[in-house]
Amino acid sequence: MKITFFGTSAATPRKNRRNTSIFFEIGERKYIFDMGCNVIEDLSNRGIDCEEIDAVFISHMHGDHTGGLIPFLGNIDRPALFHIDPLICLPPPMEQTIDAYVAWRKCTSHREQRTFRFQEIEPGTFYDDGILKVTAYRTEHCWMSFAFLLEAEGKRVFFSGDFSREPEKEFPYEILEQPLDVAICELGHFPAEKYGIIFAEKKPKHLYIAHISSRFLKTIPPFAESADFPVTGAYDGLEFEV
Numbered sequence: 001m002k003i004t005f006f007g008t009s010a011a012t013p014r015k016n017r018r019n020t021s022i023f024f025e026i027g028e029r030k031y032i033f034d035m036g037c038n039v040i041e042d043l044s045n046r047g048i049d050c051e052e053i054d055a056v057f058i059s060h061m062h063g064d065h066t067g068g069l070i071p072f073l074g075n076i077d078r079p080a081l082f083h084i085d086p087l088i089c090l091p092p093p094m095e096q097t098i099d100a101y102v103a104w105r106k107c108t109s110h111r112e113q114r115t116f117r118f119q120e121i122e123p124g125t126f127y128d129d130g131i132l133k134v135t136a137y138r139t140e141h142c143w144m145s146f147a148f149l150l151e152a153e154g155k156r157v158f159f160s161g162d163f164s165r166e167p168e169k170e171f172p173y174e175i176l177e178q179p180l181d182v183a184i185c186e187l188g189h190f191p192a193e194k195y196g197i198i199f200a201e202k203k204p205k206h207l208y209i210a211h212i213s214s215r216f217l218k219t220i221p222p223f224a225e226s227a228d229f230p231v232t233g234a235y236d237g238l239e240f241e242v
């Protein structure tokens with residue numbers, strides 16, 4: 001499994017740090033978790049066609065996780081590209097988001113719109129294509145936000161989406177009952193030391209801190225220095241194998 005950070009910023013994009021999006025390649029399969037930035041550019045720069053994307057997963061609807069979603073859908077909403085048909089997994093109420101897309105699309109063209117394959121995310125295992133299994137956990141960040149556990153090739157990867165300001169109260173500790181290969185966790189709402197509390201007993205093999213607020217960026221180096229497990233501050237373009 002190869003993981004690439006397309007964007008690693010929380011809220012307002014910063015110099016060389018765009019909003020959150022993470023690209024997963026598992027064998028021939030390709031998946032995108034959150035689309036805070038225009039991922040078409042990232043895919044094009046890597047010689048990857050939108051056609052190759054199997055599924056997209058959105059943790060919640062805030063703009064720093066969805067800013068690239070409408071450009072992505074709009075790009076493949078052309079007759080010549082109707083064959084590109086990734087599954088788009090959205091938090092509930094999914095119909096509200098679909099209506100918003102349809103309304104936006106009508107502003108750009110009156111010709112007939114295509115249909116997409118949408119799936120509403122629900123807590124528990126909601127996606128399993130035989131290669132990747134995704135389990136959703138509700139977080140307290142907003143009224144409908146999720147974290148995800150990804151299981152593929154015998155590896156387990158956690159992606160936090162966004163937490164509230166007290167992540168230690170809502171972290172899905174049950175995922176740590178089995179070895180966790182990678183945790184990709186946000187730093188938009190609290191300092192990095194919070195992960196010292198969360199992972200005090202059971203630790204991931206590697207923690208990547210992403211979705212970084214400029215307010216808390218400086219808390220990563222001292223935490224990484226003191227942690228008794230590997231901690232990396234992610235940046236746009238960082239890629240690694242699991």
Ligand SMILES: [Zn+2]
Nearest residue numbers: 010011064162
């Ligand atoms: Zn966010």
Ligand SMILES: [Zn+2]
Nearest residue numbers: 060062141162
């Ligand atoms: Zn958010």
